[in-house]
Amino acid sequence: MSAPHKGSFKERALHGLKVYWIVAIYLYLFLGTFTVYRRLVVAEVGSAYLHYGIALVQALVIAKIVLIGEMFSFSRAHDDKPLIVPVIYKAILFGVLVVAFGVVERLIGGWIHHQGLMGGIEEITSMGRDEFLARVLLLIVAFIPFFAFGEIGRVVGMDRLTAIFFSKEAVRDEMTRRAS
Numbered sequence: 001m002s003a004p005h006k007g008s009f010k011e012r013a014l015h016g017l018k019v020y021w022i023v024a025i026y027l028y029l030f031l032g033t034f035t036v037y038r039r040l041v042v043a044e045v046g047s048a049y050l051h052y053g054i055a056l057v058q059a060l061v062i063a064k065i066v067l068i069g070e071m072f073s074f075s076r077a078h079d080d081k082p083l084i085v086p087v088i089y090k091a092i093l094f095g096v097l098v099v100a101f102g103v104v105e106r107l108i109g110g111w112i113h114h115q116g117l118m119g120g121i122e123e124i125t126s127m128g129r130d131e132f133l134a135r136v137l138l139l140i141v142a143f144i145p146f147f148a149f150g151e152i153g154r155v156v157g158m159d160r161l162t163a164i165f166f167s168k169e170a171v172r173d174e175m176t177r178r179a180s
Helices: 009-044 052-071 084-112 116-126 129-156 158-166 168-179
Strands: none
Touching: 009 052, 009 129, 052 084, 084 116, 084 129, 129 158, 158 168
């Protein structure tokens, strides 16, 4: 998932942009699904829920946080361990990072809207503990398959893993290789 260390600035930038959009689309599909779920649940009690754009904005912001975290390589602490360890570590680490950025965002938003830091704190606490914990859990669970795919790609090669997922010939070649 991390950007290649070699290549021109343009190649690294294009790779980073490609990874950014892959992360954003994955997160939007995941978060968007839960937005639809929430809309359906709220509709059962006769209310309207029309916040579909929030999932897209959240996906774009979270994707940027993931790329920044990967750029600084502090998520590579457990790369030499069995894949379950870095996957769970990264899912929790980036879940906490996203929550921290969300808190800072709301504090700054309260300050910008002349409500002061207390306005931001009130916005955070108005969400309720259960909803806050549910959002954190949802995000960590969303990150598990995402980071699992990245870690498997890191070990077997991202080109090979991508080919196996999207090419019938690559699957056939892999099955032939394993049968030999």
